[in-house]
Amino acid sequence: MKLHEYQSKQIFGRYGIPVPKGRVAATASEARQIAEELGGRVVVKSQVLVGGRGKAGGIRLAKTPKEAEDMATQILGMEIKGLPVRKVLVDPAANIDQEIYLGITNDRTARRPVLMASAAGGVDIEEVARTTPEKIIKVHIDPLLGLRDYQARDIAVGIDLPKQYWKQFGEICHGLWQAYLECDATLAEINPLVILKEKQLAALDGKMLLDDNALFRHPELAEMRDADEEAPGETEARKYGLSFIKLDGNIGCMVNGAGLAMTTMDIVKLFGGEPANFLDIGGGASADKVAAALRIILSDKNVKAILFNVFGGITRCDEVARGILTALEEVKPQIPMVVRLVGTNAEEGRRLLADADMTTAETLADAAQKAVAAAKA
Amino acid sequence: MSILVNKNTRLLVQGITGNEGLFHTAQMVAYGTKVVSGVTPGKGGEWVLDGKIPVFDSCRAAVEATGVNTAIIFVSARFAPDAIFEAADAGIPFIVCITEGIPVQDMMRVREYLDQKGVRLLGPNCPGLLTPGEAKVGIIPGDIAIPGNVGCVSRSGTLTYEVLYALKQVGMGATTCVGIGGDPVNGTNFIDCLRMFEDDPHTEKVVMIGEIGGTDEERAAEFIAKQMTKPVVSFIAGQTAPPGKRMGHAGAIIEGGSGTAEDKVKALEAAGVKVAKHPEQIPDLLK
Known part of the structure; x- marks a missing residue:
């Protein structure tokens, strides 16, 4: 699950990481009000769960509350990589000396x-990782011991961080580790973690x-x-513990x-068809889970045929068959269906x-x- | 011959009184596996399967009373890490965890602890393993495989069944089939199994089933090129999967853009591995 920047920074703040004092707004007038309260220049940042917001024009600097309102109006009307912007974060603008990348992952x-x-933080960090990987300093954390002080210090030294920031940097590393844990x-991830002209560190962006x-x-x-x-379909699938990804083809799987x-x-592709989805009903799928899966597949109007492929192990084929029957009674699909049941209780299922x-x-x-042929018929 | 499980396996089932635990215990017993005891906290003293298998409150008690050398876990995700720790602390050297959905940070702590104790884990989120004709420890349907000379190792559960089934259709059988599971952090990996198959005198050929994500297949390819004398045939699932949802900058930095089916197929072919276009081609490539 992805968190928005503002949510991530709220969490980071609780772990002692210095974050800007901004707030999130759903309307342009709220954005103006926040800008007035903050005073001075502000940054208006779109809150969508994709990268490249800045390059898409979703992050703008405003000198006055009126400008903040205008920019919020523009940004709240945007779509970034297909996602509508529904919220903006209004943060006070920072005076930046240097941008650092800091992140923890598995x-x-x-x-x-x-x-x-990395001392080369900011928007091009992936380029840095690709072309000059030696500029990214890494330490692995023992999952039973947690982050050690010396490891944070090693990182500070590795990125040539001036000595005066080591203590605060160590606290931020520990805060990030605790938040992660x-x-x-x-x-x-904090990108960028900046050295301000005021000689302090601050997390200007956050992602979890x-x-x-x-x-x-x-x-x-x-x-x-x-x-x-x-x-x-994905929200519905999650509710039933199904793993579903919608694709563009016409054969429901x-x-x-x-x-x-x-x-x-x-x-399916090898034989000239196009799958309409990825759908894993998981282990031990019960009848109501199977019925939900079938409803989700059929809600896609592109689907011209359905392929059931179940190899029973922990999942029992008779359970799946019952689920299919329950769902068929409920939705009565008018499209061809191909079914293959093998493994645990397959005969009973058939x-x-x-x-x-x-x-x-x-x-x-x-x-x-057979499914490819049925979809073309 | 076989790897990891055989007719000397003495199995403890953790979560034996649950739905899945009970169902699959019956299947394992029917296959001929020596299931010597089970554990469900609070149900110690009961017996399951018509009074054939005693249930204990703890792994320690089960081990003391029934002499266990392998444990299998059918416990829900929120309790499974504790079940693994308990089995390891009871001195069981080989633990198979079927459970899916265990948080990855829990698994990192589990793996670190087990490595320090020298305990081998298979899984989690795996189908277990099967030595045809000797023992089934897990949920692989017993009747889809016959004894033979092919070692199988796979990251995917049901896809493994496909391959065993396809082999059986042409009369080919397996020494042992191991499902290592698809979780990002697990116990036994491809290289562990490839090494054991290389050392097993009865395994003559090996099938390795991989899938997109991570770099385990690439590292296995390096191992095959350097250390394997036995032929390996492979299949990689996800050749047509759309590019996955990205894991932020850090994911890209760590995995460096690798992990696609194309990369894996290339690495394996460069190591002399024949890679099938679909799983039913595997028997032909093994001939």
């Missing part, structure tokens, strides 16, 4: 969190990604989710297991579906070819 290869920093983040699997212990964070940013779901898409109007298939290739 290094899956090392199986540890990694703290990274206590929120079950998969990413906690949270582990969806850990939200059960963070109900207050789960509530911060911005449902606007998801495709309609319902599969158990992510690897097999991707493979099913691969084979027996249950014998009377339903579905094409059956034995192999994966056979199933894909």
